[in-house]
Amino acid sequence: MNGNSKDMLKLDNQLCFALYACSKEIISLYKPYLNAHGLTYTQYITLLVLWEQDSLSVSELGNKLLLDSGTLTPLLKKLEKSQLIERVRDKDDERIVKVYLTEKGRMLQESFLELPQKMFCNSGIKLEEAINLKAMLNQLLGNIRKL
Amino acid sequence: MNGNSKDMLKLDNQLCFALYACSKEIISLYKPYLNAHGLTYTQYITLLVLWEQDSLSVSELGNKLLLDSGTLTPLLKKLEKSQLIERVRDKDDERIVKVYLTEKGRMLQESFLELPQKMFCNSGIKLEEAINLKAMLNQLLGNIRKL
């Protein structure tokens, strides 16, 4: 990686493309497991958050997932239609819509308990490298979001 | 990061989410620069490939960008409408559509020569870390795509 301007415009020299491609390819590894339960990746990570902490508002979910209401509103409506969550407008502050897991939604967690381990194996990466990689990504994410 | 199944289902413990979030956030850093020239990120990386090697077929572009024809066909039509590329069906094999930069498309590269350097600074990451991170991502990508 030298400093030549045109070399740096090569796709293979771009960190951003490596991130973009890796993200898509790893998500594609999840798909067969998620499709088996009728879920998309975005729906899955939304459930991950709710399994960790139930009863969040749309904006709280958005903050954790880095998604805005334009993405979340239709997605949450689909999860509601699948009877995995309920959307309830807050009585005290009617601007807020709170999201609750249904019993069905809560139970669904059981089906995914082994998935992280399975995905880790599929990735063919070493544990130490995965930890290292995630740490670097989180630091990069922190840098960006502080701007 | 211990081995508890429920802990591994926490969003913060998921390498995939770190990739997904990082990818989106870095792409969002590109947007102001790309919008100034009427480009999206996907259109930009398509041009990156063509600046490096002109006259590729749709499938060759797809192999490099890891995108399929359902994504590329409408995107290439937009770039053609902007007069940055031309799409020409191959005379020898009429199944093939070859993509050529126009003079306007070739000249546009000049506007982006400094962008990689600028984005690197914006990311607040150290050079050594960026190199390390990209290497790990490319290795991970290689692992996945060998399956």
Place this chain on the structure above:
DNA sequence: TAATATTGCATTGCGTACAATAAGATTGTA
């Protein structure tokens, strides 16, 4: 060479992803 298989692109449909905007509710303050 006729039948079959494969290849390469285009189309459709669904689901994000996000900017811009709208609309309703709440809060702060004069």
Place this chain on the structure above:
DNA sequence: TACAATCTTATTGTACGCAATGCAATATTA
């Protein structure tokens, strides 16, 4: 208590991203 500012969600429009399908062109093979 008006009322402006802010907050929160919803809607709209544009652009991917990909699976599934269609179809025309080419390659293969019996």
